Amino acid sequence: MLVAVNTPTTLTSLLVHADASEQFASRLRLALRLARQLDVTLDALYAVPNPATALSYSFGTALGTSYGSYGGDGKMVEALVKAETEQRNRSHAVFERVRLEEPDERITAHWLESTGDPAPTLVESAWA
Numbered sequence: 001m002l003v004a005v006n007t008p009t010t011l012t013s014l015l016v017h018a019d020a021s022e023q024f025a026s027r028l029r030l031a032l033r034l035a036r037q038l039d040v041t042l043d044a045l046y047a048v049p050n051p052a053t054a055l056s057y058s059f060g061t062a063l064g065t066s067y068g069s070y071g072g073d074g075k076m077v078e079a080l081v082k083a084e085t086e087q088r089n090r091s092h093a094v095f096e097r098v099r100l101e102e103p104d105e106r107i108t109a110h111w112l113e114s115t116g117d118p119a120p121t122l123v124e125s126a127w128a
Contacts, residue, residue, distance in 0.1 A: 011040055015125060018046040018095060018111070020087035028098045035107050042109040043125050044095050047118035048084055088113065 016031040018024060028044060035042040092111060099109050114121040 011038055013041040013043055013125070014038070015043050015045055015122070018044040018091050020091050024091060025094050025098050028095060029101075032098070032102070032104075032107065032109065035109070036104055039106065042107060043112055044109065045112045045114065045118065045121060045125070046088055046091050047114040047121065048088070049116060 014031055014035050016027055018028075031042055031044075034040075095109075095111050110125075112121055112125060
């Protein structure tokens with residue numbers, strides 16, 4: 001006989017997706033309110049694939065060629081890295097601005113970044 005035991009789980013942190021969209025500020029405000037109500041830590045994760053990998057998936061995999069043939073000397077990868085860096089910086093600025101709008105010493109909020117596979121960052125955050 002299989003018996004299900006309902007054991008309480010203690011929530012210790014919330015994870016919010018950070019990105020360069022206009023909705024990030026609203027999502028972050030809501031997450032901060034929830035963190036305050038639940039008395040938990042908030043982690044904002046900005047995760048992007050490796051730019052060269054993303055480009056190879058976009059062009060190379062779809063067309064059966066390498067991304068290098070589209071960038072010549074790598075200018076396309078360089079442009080992608082620059083654009084991603086600008087988006088990450090804007091997102092981080094939104095994080096800092098929203099976090100400071102309603103300062104609360106009870107809430108700890110962390111900015112996390114992941115380039116490539118976000119799984120290790122997610123696991124690390126979950127077990128912290």
